[in-house]
Amino acid sequence: MELIDTHAHLSYEGLAERIDKVLAASIAAGVVGWIAVGTGRQENISVLELTARHDNMWAALGHHPHYANDVTDADIALLEQQARREKVVAIGETGLDYYYLHSTAENQQRIFRAHLDIAAKLQRPVVIHTREAFDDTMSILDDFAGRLKGVVIHCYGGDADQTRQVLERGFYISFTGTITFKRSEALRKVAKTIPPDRVMIETDCPFISPDPVRNIRPNEPALLVHTAQCLADLYGLPLDDFARQTTQTSRTFFGLK
Ligand SMILES: [Zn+2]
Numbered sequence: 001m002e003l004i005d006t007h008a009h010l011s012y013e014g015l016a017e018r019i020d021k022v023l024a025a026s027i028a029a030g031v032v033g034w035i036a037v038g039t040g041r042q043e044n045i046s047v048l049e050l051t052a053r054h055d056n057m058w059a060a061l062g063h064h065p066h067y068a069n070d071v072t073d074a075d076i077a078l079l080e081q082q083a084r085r086e087k088v089v090a091i092g093e094t095g096l097d098y099y100y101l102h103s104t105a106e107n108q109q110r111i112f113r114a115h116l117d118i119a120a121k122l123q124r125p126v127v128i129h130t131r132e133a134f135d136d137t138m139s140i141l142d143d144f145a146g147r148l149k150g151v152v153i154h155c156y157g158g159d160a161d162q163t164r165q166v167l168e169r170g171f172y173i174s175f176t177g178t179i180t181f182k183r184s185e186a187l188r189k190v191a192k193t194i195p196p197d198r199v200m201i202e203t204d205c206p207f208i209s210p211d212p213v214r215n216i217r218p219n220e221p222a223l224l225v226h227t228a229q230c231l232a233d234l235y236g237l238p239l240d241d242f243a244r245q246t247t248q249t250s251r252t253f254f255g256l257k
Contacts, residue, residue, distance in 0.1 A: 001243045003228055004033035004250040005221040006174055007060075007093070007127065007154050007202030011036060011046035014206045014218040023054065026221035030243070032056060034221055035202075035254065037093055037127065039064040041075055044082060051087045058256060060090035060127050068103035068111040076114045083122055089254040091119040092127025093154060096140075099132040108133075109140060116144045125150030125253060127174075134162050141169070150253050155204050156187075163190050167198065172253055174200040177210030177219065180230045192234050196242065200250050201227050 005026070009015070015022050026034070033056040038044035044061045051059045061082055063071045083091060094115035096108050103111075119126045126148060130137040141151060152172040166173060173194055178184055191199075206218030210226040225239075232242035250256065 001030035001225075001240055002033075002247055003031045003201065003224055003243050004035070004247050004256070005031050005203050005205075005224050006035045006152075006200045006250050006254070007037050007176075008034050008205050008221055009037055009039065009043075009207075010034060010050055010057075010205075011038070011043050012206050015220060016046065016050070019050065019054075022220050022222070026224075029222040029225055031221045031224045033247075033250075033256065034058070035060050035089065038062060039093060040067050044079065048082060048085065048087075057087075058089040058254065059085075059087050060092050061088055062092040062094040062115055062127070063111055064093060065095055065097045065108040065112065065129060066100060066102040068107040070103075071107075071111045071114075076111075076118070079115075080118045080122070083118055083124060088124065089256065090125045090127050091115050091122075093129045094126065095129035096133035096137050097129060097131045098136075105133075105136075109136065112140055113143075116140070116148065119149070120144055120147040123149045125152065128153050129155070134158065138165060138169070145169075152200060152253065154202060155208070158190065159186070160190055160193070163194060167194065172198050172200060172249070174202050175227060175231060176202055176204045177208045177214075177223070177227050180211040180226055181214075182211065188230075188234055191231065196231075196235050196237070196245055197249055199231065199246055200253065201231065201246055203227070
């Protein structure tokens with residue numbers, strides 16, 4: 001089995017300082033590729049350093065909506081320069097978070113649009129974070145319709161109507177360990193309606209350890225198999241078959257070589 005963790009914060013504390021062990025455990029568990037995701041100025045630099053040192057690790061660079069108030073024009077210009085590197089396969093995570101509102105909605109929207117400009121210009125797919133902001137997220141993405149290489153909604157938690165809207169737009173959906181939680185019955189029901197070839201999986205580590213290993217902290221790529229198993233069961237597929245399909249989807253979506 002060869003899985004790809006499509007969203008891992010490998011530069012975060014708890015993972016970065018023991019990265020060789022984290023990756024060895026990951027490979028032993030069948031998770032053989034990683035997209036390391038940057039969320040801000042310093043993290044993006046750390047992610048570039050990490051991906052330069054490790055095979056089968058690629059970068060997604062962006063400024064998380066939490067930090068939008070602090071993102072400068074120079075940060076955006078630097079992001080565009082960094083994103084031209086070969087190992088940078090996506091822009092993000094970027095998007096809107098009205099649940100925490102750590103930054104104003106206005107700044108979040110402005111910075112989100114700046115990310116989408118870069119993604120359209122460089123033809124990199126985008127990794128979207130959206131929380132309590134679905135309608136605004138979709139309407140901004142609609143302004144870029146036809147110009148984006150690909151869109152994935154990360155850490156998916158949408159309802160049936162939102163899922164229909166996401167799929168109609170041709171976007172992809174990425175599940176974290178939240179799909180495995182006992183309380184996520186509604187999300188599992190929604191997941192069953194999503195064509196498996198539109199689904200990717202991620203840990204979002206160091207966050208969101210899946211069931212039945214929620215007590216293991218921090219989360220890490222080796223634990224991705226539990227999320228894969230949950231989705232394979234939902235689709236009634238053998239784990240190997242689901243793994244092959246979702247890995248192919250990830251390789252194609254991010255253009256991994
Ligand atoms: Zn994340």
